[in-house]
Amino acid sequence: PLVSMTEMLNKAKDGGYAVGQFNLNNLEFTQAILQAAQEEKSPVILGVSEGAGRYMGGFKTVVKMVEGLLEDYNITVPVAIHLDHGSSYDKCKEAIDAGFTSVMIDASHHPFEENIETTSQVVEYAHSKGVSVEAELGTVGGQEDDVIADGVIYADPKECQELVERTGIDTLAPALGSVHGPYKGEPNLGFKEMEEIGAATGVPLVLHGGTGIPTKDIQKAISYGTAKINVNTENQIASAKKVREVLAADSEMYDPRKYMGPAREAIKTTVIGKMREFGSSGKA
Ligand code: G3H
Numbered sequence: 612p613l614v615s616m617t618e619m620l621n622k623a624k625d626g627g628y629a630v631g632q633f634n635l636n637n638l639e640f641t642q643a644i645l646q647a648a649q650e651e652k653s654p655v656i657l658g659v660s661e662g663a664g665r666y667m668g669g670f671k672t673v674v675k676m677v678e679g680l681l682e683d684y685n686i687t688v689p690v691a692i693h694l695d696h697g698s699s700y701d702k703c704k705e706a707i708d709a710g711f712t713s714v715m716i717d718a719s720h721h722p723f724e725e726n727i728e729t730t731s732q733v734v735e736y737a738h739s740k741g742v743s744v745e746a747e748l749g750t751v752g753g754q755e756d757d758v759i760a761d762g763v764i765y766a767d768p769k770e771c772q773e774l775v776e777r778t779g780i781d782t783l784a785p786a787l788g789s790v791h792g793p794y795k796g797e798p799n800l801g802f803k804e805m806e807e808i809g810a811a812t813g814v815p816l817v818l819h820g821g822t823g824i825p826t827k828d829i830q831k832a833i834s835y836g837t838a839k840i841n842v843n844t845e846n847q848i849a850s851a852k853k854v855r856e857v858l859a860a861d862s863e864m865y866d867p868r869k870y871m872g873p874a875r876e877a878i879k880t881t882v883i884g885k886m887r888e889f890g891s892s893g894k895a
């Protein structure tokens with residue numbers, strides 16, 4: 612069933628595992644992620660960036676596509692549809708009105724007081740509809756769609772505590788050195804801050820830029836209160852690699868089902884691997 616993230620993340624935090632947010636790019640991504648979740652008996656968060664939402668037709672199309680698959684695939688595990696990096700109150704409201712069960716308001720690039728104000732407005736509307744809210748502090752490096760960073764800024768633990776207390780968000784993404792897209796070298800995550808922020812705020816934490824983070828760092832992050840890990844690029848790479856391989860092997864192939872089908876399998880395999888790594892398998 613479609614649910615908000617609140618219960619799944621609180622359970623994950625208490626249980627010492629993390630729920631994956633896997634981003635949707637098209638129908639095949641959605642199918643693969645839902646099939647993986649059902650097979651693994653894992654809760655799952657479907658992340659939709661504004662850009663991916665536009666690509667798929669709009670928020671309403673996304674919600675109806677997901678709802679259709681939940682029925683056709685007889686999905687029984689908890690599923691959240693989450694706006695990833697919502698850029699404004701209006702975008703968050705649009706997603707909520709279309710049927711999203713969770714939103715992220717990313718006002719992290721605005722001054723602190725403005726971040727608090729915008730986030731509070733989103734929380735007020737979202738909570739009145741039973742929708743969960745994620746906010747961000749600091750800067751995640753790299754680029755994802757419209758979200759482009761010049762550098763990495765680590766979140767400040769004091770500000771994190773204040774943001775959580777003054778806004779009533781359900782979960783917080785403190786940027787602590789993670790990057791959207793592939794890493795150049797090993798990531799250098801601020802675990803000291805993560806531990807401090809987890810303890811000071813009490814809310815489950817979110818780790819963006821999940822692609823390419825070594826397993827030991829994933830485990831450390833979970834032990835410091837990270838209960839949600841976002842992955843997009845890794846699935847995109849797996850899918851593109853498979854399409855290249857299949858088309859290169861047969862220059863006569865033109866039926867999209869013949870190359871997107873294998874790509875869908877590659878995404879599913881990748882997602883299953885992440886669910887096992889994050890410890891969410893068998894938790895639904
Ligand atoms: O918001 C989405 C994620 O942070 C995805 O990051 O593409 O590096 O896995 P990634």
Ligand code: ZN
Nearest residue numbers: 751819820841
């Ligand atoms: Zn992100």
